[in-house]
Amino acid sequence: LDCVRTFAIGPHLAGFSSGGGSCSGTGSVAGWERAAGLALGVALDALAGDPRRFHPVAGFGRAASWLEQRVWSDSRGRGAVFTAVCVGASAALGLAATRLAGSSSLARIGMTALATWATIGAKSLVAEGLEVHRLLDAGDLPGARQQITHLVGRDPSHLNADEIARAAVESVAENSSDAIVAPLVWGAIAGVPGLLGYRAANTLDAMVGYRNPRFERFGWASARLDDAVNFIPARLTGAVVSLLSDKPRAAWTITRRYARQHPSPNSGWCEASYAATLDLQLGGTNTYGERVEHRPRLGEGRAPTANDIARAVTLTNHVILITSAGTAAAALGITPLVTRIRRRSHH
Numbered sequence: 357l358d359c360v361r362t363f364a365i366g367p368h369l370a371g372f373s374s375g376g377g378s379c380s381g382t383g384s385v386a387g388w389e390r391a392a393g394l395a396l397g398v399a400l401d402a403l404a405g406d407p408r409r410f411h412p413v414a415g416f417g418r419a420a421s422w423l424e425q426r427v428w429s430d431s432r433g434r435g436a437v438f439t440a441v442c443v444g445a446s447a448a449l450g451l452a453a454t455r456l457a458g459s460s461s462l463a464r465i466g467m468t469a470l471a472t473w474a475t476i477g478a479k480s481l482v483a484e485g486l487e488v489h490r491l492l493d494a495g496d497l498p499g500a501r502q503q504i505t506h507l508v509g510r511d512p513s514h515l516n517a518d519e520i521a522r523a524a525v526e527s528v529a530e531n532s533s534d535a536i537v538a539p540l541v542w543g544a545i546a547g548v549p550g551l552l553g554y555r556a557a558n559t560l561d562a563m564v565g566y567r568n569p570r571f572e573r574f575g576w577a578s579a580r581l582d583d584a585v586n587f588i589p590a591r592l593t594g595a596v597v598s599l600l601s602d603k604p605r606a607a608w609t610i611t612r613r614y615a616r617q618h619p620s621p622n623s624g625w626c627e628a629s630y631a632a633t634l635d636l637q638l639g640g641t642n643t644y645g646e647r648v649e650h651r652p653r654l655g656e657g658r659a660p661t662a663n664d665i666a667r668a669v670t671l672t673n674h675v676i677l678i679t680s681a682g683t684a685a686a687a688l689g690i691t692p693l694v695t696r697i698r699r700r701s702h703h
Contacts, residue, residue: 386464387691391684393465394543397472398680405479412474416446417559424564428574435574439560439581446556450549471548475555477535478676481528485669488524492517492662507531511643519640521660526638528668529597529630530623532675534558537596538589540683544690557581583621590622593675596682597629600674607632610656617652624654631655634667 420442427438450471457463484506491500500520501512507527515523538558542550561582564575594611601607610632611625618624618639631638635657642649 387688389461389464390468390544390547390687390691393468394472394540394687395680395684396465396469397543398476398478398540398676400469400473401476401479402676404473405483406477413555413559416442416556417563420556420560420563424574428570430570430573432573432576435564436577438564438574439557439577442560443553443556443581447549447553450547450552454548467548468543468551471551472539472543475539475543475551477531478672481531481535482669482672485524485528485665485672488520489662489665489669492520492665509644511645514643518659518661521662521665522638522640523642524665525630525634525636525660525668526627528665528672529626529638532597532630532672533586533590533593533622533626536672536676537593537679538586540679541589541592541686542585544683544687547691554585557585586622590625592679594625594629596675596678597626597633597671600671600678601633614652614654618654619649619651628654630668630671631657633671634660634664636660636664 423442424438427434429435453467453471454464457467484503488500488503488507491497491503497517497520500517501515504512504515504520504523508523510523512520512523539551539554542554544550546553557578560578561575563578564571565579565582566572566575594615595608598604598607598611607629611629614628614631615624618627627638630636631654635655637653637655637657637659639651639653639655642651
């Protein structure tokens with residue numbers, strides 16, 4: 357789990373529409389409300405970033421940690437119940453908030469915007485990456501080693517400047533999906549419940565989805581759920597990044613060639629696409645405490661340097677713009693479709 361993580365939701369929530377209890381609004385109206393809320397939430401994140409105090413993700417993390425300490429057992433079944441309760445409660449909170457908004461378009465847009473702002477982390481990701489670049493550019497290796505811990509879980513004590521640059525580029529690449537694309541995709545599909553549910557699942561993976569003696573069994577369900585909810589967003593991220601390349605077809609070919617070599621079923625699509633588009637080679641040896649991982653090389657370019665962090669951040673800004681527009685447009689079509697399916701199932 358070598359990245360900044362935050363929250364999450366499951367596919368069973370795809371049937372929720374953004375409408376309140378009333379069906380007086382048409383599917384298309386609910387669609388534009390959801391689209392507007394997603395776009396406003398992205399804009400709010402760009403302007404304000406993450407709240408410094410009382411961040412809802414941090415609150416969820418504290419609540420989940422409290423529950424984990426009381427229900428933990430070396431059991432997949434117990435872990436599955438823990439995951440279901442945490443993610444289900446988050447999605448239910450989102451559904452309750454949607455119902456509370458009622459038939460007011462302004463309230464529904466506002467609720468979606470706030471949920472989007474709380475669950476994406478675009479500005480923070482960009483800022484953390486640029487700070488690592490600034491420190492390396494200034495020759496402050498100790499400062500860069502400390503700063504990189506905000507992005508990755510690997511031991512930075514012996515990393516040189518180029519290894520720190522690789523870590524930063526890899527984290528920016530992976531989190532372009534986890535912190536941006538994936539929550540927006542689930543927001544377009546399932547509205548506020550989708551946003552909160554996705555962030556909950558993703559956060560649980562960061563908390564308990566480790567292959568260590570304590571969590572290998574208990575965290576199994578959280579890790580598998582995170583794999584499932586990120587399956588489509590990760591591949592969509594790879595496609596969008598490849599399209600931004602000077603040679604999109606070649607970048608997509610390289611992405612597909614190397615993505616499956618990564619130990620994660622999803623992260624490889626993000627990292628390989630960034631490597632292809634930026635003409636870099638990622639991967640290598642990572643140290644996590646006493647554990648050492650030798651990850652396959654991804655891409656066919658050169659090794660990253662400090663300046664490539666800024667290039668990765670610029671690429672991520674383009675991903676934010678394209679994904680924001682794309683998911684807002686998708687919400688316009690998905691919401692009325694889901695509404696029609698639900699109405700037919702009731703007849």
